[in-house]
Amino acid sequence: MKYRVHVTLKPGVLDPQGKAIHHALEGLGFGDVRDVRAGKLIELDLADETASQGDVEDMCRKLLVNTVIENFRIERVEAAEA
């Protein structure tokens, strides 16, 4: 069972990396970028085929995500795509 966890900074939390990417894009001539926010994508391959979204959420709260500053979204990867 495969899951993807998308980790993003909470709205309003300053994102220095996103800002640097934004400046670099502008330097390359991409002048119409309004804002850039950088996040993380974590792919999990779980041995337990019955592992649920709740199990992944548990991993997010215990380690993968710092909920003080980050939000997360869990996506189940369908067998055909994996």
Place this chain on the structure above:
Amino acid sequence: MRSAVIVFPGSNCDRDLAQALLQTSGRAPTMVWHRDTELPDGLDLIGVPGGFSYGDYLRSGAMAARSPVMRAVKAAAERGVAVLGVCNGFQVLTEAGMLPGALMRNSGIRFVGRDVALTVENSRSPFTGRLPAGGTITLPVAHHDGNYQADEATLDRLEGEGRVALRYAEDVNGSARDIAGIVNERGNVLGMMPHPERAVEPAHGRTDGRRLFEGLVEALG
């Protein structure tokens, strides 16, 4: 004062911290590996050192905060044992939920490594007893993720309860309200980004850090 220093894979200020504790307390701290589940008996102070534990992977301090020894550190802090987290140690303590807020990438993106002036906001904790109340000390900083952030309610609470121990005299890394160091509610856990252990002997160029350790020895015996 009986002390211990926690060592994670990637810690690199553990020996500096041990040396500072030895010089000021006259007693060498016990070095405790991150996989240990127990701490020595009768500790007065636990040092969580700077460095790049677990390569700063995932988030600075995230993996170290979940290592086996941290359960014992948390339990000791709940019994009232003093805990000092420096730099990566501060990041570990926030990740472990022992201090509020989070340390994010410096607002200027760059790693900051230089001496900075700090205002001593609270000199009543066991960590700051020998520091000049309301005065200024200078300590080196060396970090990439020192940008302290918390929600406004938490920041107001920290200020209101006198838990901001040290504040940068200028904007160093984008930290909310220029916070450089905070204590927990009970006042026995301090996290700070500047490195007191790098300002202990004249050869370091500065000795303001020595006063922090001497204050601890005085407060903790």
